[in-house]
Amino acid sequence: MALFGSAxxxxxxxxxxxxxxxxxxxxxxxxxxxxxxxAEQYRAGGISNLTKTVSNRSLTPGNSLYxxxxxxxxxxxxxxxxxxxxxxxxxxxVEFVYKRPSQNGPEDRLALASVFRLPGGFRLIVxxxxxxxxxxxxxxxxxxxxxxxxxxLVGLGGGWLVSRGLLARIDAVTATGRTIMEGDLxxxxxxxxxxxxLDRLSINLNAMLDRIEQLMAGMQEVSDNIAHDLKTPLNxxxxxxxxxxxxxxxxxxxRDALERTIEEADGLIKTFNALLSIARLEAGTAGxxxxxxxxxxxxxxxxxxxxxTAEDKNMSLTAKVADDxxxxxxxxxxxxxxxxxxxxxxxxxxxxxxxxxEVTAGDTGQTVEFSVSDTGPGIPEKDRERVLKRxxxxxxxxxxxxxxxxxxxxxxxxxxxxxxxxxxxxxxxLRMVLSLPHKTNxxxxxxxx
Amino acid sequence: MRVLIIEDDSETAAFLAKALKEAGHVxxxxxxxxxxxxxxxxxxxxxxxxDRMLPKRDGLSVISQLRENGIQTPALxxxxxxxxxxxxxxxxxxxxxxxxxxxxxxxxxxxxEALARRTSPEEAVTKYKVDxxxxxxxxxKVTRSGQQILLQPREFRLLEYLMKHAGQVVTRTMLLEHxxxxxxxxQTNVIDVHISRLRAKIDKEFxxxxxxxxxxVGYSIRADGA
Numbered sequence: 001m002a003l004f005g006s007a008x009x010x011x012x013x014x015x016x017x018x019x020x021x022x023x024x025x026x027x028x029x030x031x032x033x034x035x036x037x038x039a040e041q042y043r044a045g046g047i048s049n050l051t052k053t054v055s056n057r058s059l060t061p062g063n064s065l066y067x068x069x070x071x072x073x074x075x076x077x078x079x080x081x082x083x084x085x086x087x088x089x090x091x092x093x094v095e096f097v098y099k100r101p102s103q104n105g106p107e108d109r110l111a112l113a114s115v116f117r118l119p120g121g122f123r124l125i126v127x128x129x130x131x132x133x134x135x136x137x138x139x140x141x142x143x144x145x146x147x148x149x150x151x152x153l154v155g156l157g158g159g160w161l162v163s164r165g166l167l168a169r170i171d172a173v174t175a176t177g178r179t180i181m182e183g184d185l186x187x188x189x190x191x192x193x194x195x196x197x198l199d200r201l202s203i204n205l206n207a208m209l210d211r212i213e214q215l216m217a218g219m220q221e222v223s224d225n226i227a228h229d230l231k232t233p234l235n236x237x238x239x240x241x242x243x244x245x246x247x248x249x250x251x252x253x254x255r256d257a258l259e260r261t262i263e264e265a266d267g268l269i270k271t272f273n274a275l276l277s278i279a280r281l282e283a284g285t286a287g288x289x290x291x292x293x294x295x296x297x298x299x300x301x302x303x304x305x306x307x308x309t310a311e312d313k314n315m316s317l318t319a320k321v322a323d324d325x326x327x328x329x330x331x332x333x334x335x336x337x338x339x340x341x342x343x344x345x346x347x348x349x350x351x352x353x354x355x356x357x358e359v360t361a362g363d364t365g366q367t368v369e370f371s372v373s374d375t376g377p378g379i380p381e382k383d384r385e386r387v388l389k390r391x392x393x394x395x396x397x398x399x400x401x402x403x404x405x406x407x408x409x410x411x412x413x414x415x416x417x418x419x420x421x422x423x424x425x426x427x428x429x430l431r432m433v434l435s436l437p438h439k440t441n442x443x444x445x446x447x448x449x
Numbered sequence: 450m451r452v453l454i455i456e457d458d459s460e461t462a463a464f465l466a467k468a469l470k471e472a473g474h475v476x477x478x479x480x481x482x483x484x485x486x487x488x489x490x491x492x493x494x495x496x497x498x499x500d501r502m503l504p505k506r507d508g509l510s511v512i513s514q515l516r517e518n519g520i521q522t523p524a525l526x527x528x529x530x531x532x533x534x535x536x537x538x539x540x541x542x543x544x545x546x547x548x549x550x551x552x553x554x555x556x557x558x559x560x561x562e563a564l565a566r567r568t569s570p571e572e573a574v575t576k577y578k579v580d581x582x583x584x585x586x587x588x589x590k591v592t593r594s595g596q597q598i599l600l601q602p603r604e605f606r607l608l609e610y611l612m613k614h615a616g617q618v619v620t621r622t623m624l625l626e627h628x629x630x631x632x633x634x635x636q637t638n639v640i641d642v643h644i645s646r647l648r649a650k651i652d653k654e655f656x657x658x659x660x661x662x663x664x665x666v667g668y669s670i671r672a673d674g675a
Binding site for chain 2: 259262263265269273289305306308309332335339343
């Protein structure tokens with residue numbers, strides 16, 4: 001503000017000063033030229049010639065002032081009545097005040113004149129009235145100061161208003177920050193929709209807060225899950241070890257107890273690993289590998305891997321793949337998701353008589369869709385959303401081994417790559433569809449739930 | 450077999466050393482990266498077991514430094530980080546195998562025995578033979594007592610891997626990794642079913658079983674019946 005003010009004042013002052021200098025120089029040059037002309041007339045035609053010309057010029061109204069005197073200072077001709085002795089005695093340019101008659105009596109006016117000594121003791125004084133210019137200068141100068149004062153006032157006032165608004169908005173951000181630090185993650189920075197820098201900052205801060213809240217909710221869920229579903233097997237493990245210790249059995253029973261303990265521990269480790277994998281997928285820190293995946297080959301791999309297992313349960317496992325279905329992504333991750341789906345179909349998708357499992361891969365144009373369909377009991381409509389959540393096991397499956405994390409991992413893989421999992425009715429049976437974009441953008445950050 | 454354990458947790462190291470001794474191996478121990486590097490450089494070992502996070506110098510850096518110095522002793526990396534990305538990083542640094550904590554000792558033993566075998570100068574072997582079972586890697590022909598056995602391509606690779614490590618224990622995850630090239634835990638015992646099919650083909654008609662199940666660990670192909 002001060003900087004702008006001084007720059008403006010400087011510029012105006014400079015222009016004012018330059019104009020003044022220019023005007024003064026012009027005036028001086030005019031006076032100089034006229035004096036020279038008149039002196040020329042004197043040299044050519046003597047005092048009478050000069051007197052005649054000066055008398056003529058004195059009659060024309062205007063700002064021009066003339067005076068011709070003899071060597072005693074007596075006036076011969078001219079529109080100036082008298083001049084002071086000092087002026088009369090000086091040589092060259094001189095500023096002086098003279099009296100000019102007006103409606104309100106004689107008034108003092110400023111003039112600039114040149115005093116020229118002619119041969120023979122005569123003096124020639126040629127001048128211009130510069131009172132008007134002085135008045136003009138005074139007007140400009142006062143306008144300048146008034147203007148400057150006004151500008152300073154408006155500038156300071158405006159600046160204060162603007163900064164008060166800005167600071168209020170920054171205070172709002174600070175307040176939100178404080179709310180969040182106090183543990184309320186729902187606080188958001190107000191957005192006024194103006195789209196200016198602060199608004200954009202607020203929008204980004206809010207997006208960041210959304211993401212943090214989401215992650216915190218995920219963490220909360222994981223710790224809840226750990227409390228519920230890991231404590232139970234841990235407790236079982238502990239009880240078994242304790243019981244074995246109190247039993248006083250033989251070497252074989254100890255051995256059996258130890259083996260069961262290790263089995264239980266292995267189960268726990270598996271669950272733990274699965275949980276960690278899901279957490280990493282949800283945090284977007286895993287699955288960064290980008291392999292070119294041939295969906296057909298991938299499906300063949302898993303059908304071949306699980307086929308004997310399916311056959312043991314009297315189920316058929318077949319693959320059906322459209323030609324040339326390709327996508328980019330982490331082969332291990334997508335493979336594991338597919339394995340989990342097939343595994344589930346084998347575990348829960350059969351009936352006493354057996355069943356049919358069909359694995360397909362197709363290209364819908366935007367996405368690659370893997371599906372695993374079985375002819376088993378299916379999942380009731382009300383539970384379809386729920387089964388994708390961590391540790392959710394439907395009543396019918398509770399008695400069988402499993403952690404309840406298989407489908408959560410499939411869902412996490414889909415979310416990581418910006419795809420989706422659909423739980424559908426195969427009429428009869430269950431149809432699970434994993435839909436992934438061709439180029440699985442690793443979008444751990446921008447995804448929304 | 451001389452095994453160098455580079456592990457900072459003294460209890461884990463002591464447990465590993467004791468278990469390795471019981472399995473008939475000679476363990477050495479270093480408690481940090483620098484000491485491990487010095488020991489691996491100054492003495493000859495058959496296998497290194499390297500913890501990934503070590504004081505003074507991390508495990509991956511120890512291995513890559515060794516490789517830079519021309520020491521090719523096979524190394525098994527132990528890590529709490531189990532993701533594929535980390536695994537790839539470990540193998541790229543010059544590690545030969547990767548095991549995620551927590552692991553079972555039998556899995557670790559099976560893997561280091563397989564690693565030590567890998568360096569033996571028999572890469573050019575084209576035929577494996579266990580008792581009267583023969584496998585030709587070039588013609589893909591498998592015979593037992595001179596009788597040809599027809600195998601599916603995957604069954605062939607399964608048998609090939611088992612016979613390459615004849616006499617050693619091979620775990621289910623090792624099989625999934627090397628025969629199928631997938632690095633995750635299958636939820637069910639898919640591998641077992643493949644093994645039982647293979648067993649039906651190579652053992653069923655014969656008096657002496659060669660493909661043995663090692664309870665709680667994995668499988669082993671060997672001539673002695675035990």
